[in-house]
Amino acid sequence: DTGVSQDPRHKITKRGQNVTFRCDPISEHNRLYWYRQTLGQGPEFLTYFQNEAQLEKSRLLSDRFSAERPKGSFSTLEIQRTEQGDSAMYLCASSGGGDTYQETQYFGPGTRLLVL
């Protein structure tokens, strides 16, 4: 079990550009989550997938944000027309599958986004 992985780990972009992040969950975990963490704050929920279905979205997820999990395995989070306020750490977590504690979410290392 290699844990949750995220790519890239760091991204610097100019305002107005599009960016895409990838998350690979723990194998066999059927649930995948995206959170955003700004400096000095706890993570805030963005969206959640069960298999390939996106079941819950936060109001934080504006129409510039889109997330997919096309085959129920890895997920991508795209931000279009980035703004300086999008600068944050984007965290991915997964849960479920064969774990004893199916509700426990395991986090990846995050992607730190800086919008100039």
Add this chain to the structure above:
Amino acid sequence: AQTVTQSQPEMSVQEAETVTLSCTYDTSESDYYLFWYKQPPSRQMILVIRQEAYKQQNATENRFSVNFQKAAKSFSLKISDSQLGDAAMYFCALQGGSEKLVFGKGTKLTVNP
């Protein structure tokens, strides 16, 4: 709406001593889970301990234990025999009624040698 409040932005403890981090929460759900996560500087968040609300017994994981007071909606974390490696941000989190975690703002723990 569910909320989690950590009233101690920063705490410090001497190595080998015991420290308690506070957390209060609010939820209307009867079935929920509570978690403490640790986030070391520039490293990923890891689970420290979890508690099911329906269990009266307080969870324990080695040097980490919780004091779960359901009626008071309090969920504090006690770290015994503190070690330098315990230095990190500690986040209290609640999951109830949906899959999402609701986090507090965190407590920065410093361990002094």
